[in-house]
Amino acid sequence: MLETSGRLLTLLSLLQARRDWPGALLADRLGVSARTVRRDVDRLRELGYPVNASKGPDGGYRLAAGADLPPLLFDDEQAVAVAIALQTAQAPGTDEAAVRALATIRQVMPARLRVRLDALEVTAVARREGRSGPVAADTLLALGTAIRAGEVVRFDYEGGSSEPVGAGPDAFVPPRRAEPHHLVTSDGRWYLVAFDLDRDDWRTFRVDRLTLRTGSGPRFVRREVPGGDVAAYVAEGLSRAYSPARGEAVLHARADVMAPWVGNWGVCEPLPDVDGSPRCRVVLGSWSWGGLAGLLGVFDVPFDVVGPPELADAVRELATRYSAAAR
Structure with missing residues (x-):
């Protein structure tokens, strides 16, 4: 039979794991009498846990919400x-x-x-994209451990696996091999920033789409992420993936004023003043050229289109549309 303190912890754990517990079932699980369960419930109440009791043949116990937050298990x-x-x-x-x-x-x-x-170090990047599928905590911990140890990981990747080797019934798909560098979270999605050894280039993998192979790989010498800033690198990659229309413009305003509004959606860099007027360069992406043209107008400052021609055409078309709407 459990000692009183250990039994109280077990009782608390059971009450947290299930909404309603019949008294007889709790007594059976704890190996004590129904009277002892009642005394233990009273002790939990004295410690601040709001345990409700119901009477009758089907009576039992329920851990309710309280005014204060007691210790949790x-x-x-x-x-x-x-x-x-x-x-x-x-x-x-x-x-x-x-x-x-x-x-x-x-x-x-x-x-x-x-x-x-x-071993789990996470970088957060603000975006406004959808949610991913479920990601197992063990997968995140395993990747975090490999990143900290500097060990190559092998995994199968949904929608982007390696080319099959061989043909017919003997064909097989080898796993991806990568040097893991950072785990990044962005609005409900988890990403692994890694150097893909088979493609000899940097890649950003969706963690919910990869299945780790067992066993650790060889050690590697850590490389520097392109640009040196993992958050900026991932934000740029996500922007390209979800914003196929990308263009450049010069805003007639100070970069430090415009940069907060650009945020992670693009790049904002200062330019030399012209005749005492401040300027900055922005590179932005959007779902369409018309959407990008409209986004430039949101800054509410004069601007010049640098390119590409599709953006200039979209600005002219939007100007015509707005002029007609104003009439």
């Missing part, structure tokens, strides 16, 4: 999921609280989880 998967969520917290004003909460959870984690979590 997490299994391994829950603890890792919470820690990953805290690492990727981006809401304004929550960063410091997220850091403190992560430190609290890490402190009480078993060593086996703490080591794996410490």
Whole structure:
């Protein structure tokens, strides 16, 4: 039979795992009498856990919401999921609280989880794209460990696998081989920034589309991500992927004023003033040339189109359309 303190933790874990528990079933799971369960529930209430009880033949217990947040119990998967969520917290004003909460959870984690979590470094990139499929915490931890150790990973990749080797029944698809460098999260999607050894170039892989092969690969000497800024590199790649119409323009305004509005949607660089008037160069992407022409007008400053010709044509067409609408 469990000692009282251990039994209370087990009881709390059971109450968190299921909405309603019949009293008899709880007593059976704990190996105690129904009377002992009632006493243990009273002890939990004294500790601040709001446990509701229902009477009758089918009576039981339910852990309800309370005015205060008492200590919680997490299994391994829950603890890792919470820690990953805290690492990727981006809401304004929550960063410091997220850091403190992560430190609290890490402190009480078993060593086996703490080591794996410490290997997980995540870069957040703000975007406005859709959600991805589910990503297993074990996959994120395995990639984080490989990144920290500098070990090549092998994986199968949905929609972008290697070319088949051989023909007929003996043909097989070899796994992708890559040097993992960064894990990036962007509005619900997870990406792996890696150097693809088979294609001899950098690639950004959707984590929900890859299946890791077992076993670690050889060590590698870490390379520098193009441009040296992983967030900028991924943002540029996502912008190209989701914004096929890309063009360049000169805004007649200061770069430091325009840059916050450009954000991760493109590039904003200062240019020398002309006759005392500030200018900046922007490179932006959109879903269409008309959409890109309209986006330039959103900045509400004079601008000059640099190119390509499709953007200049779209600006002229939009100007004609707006002029007709104004009449």
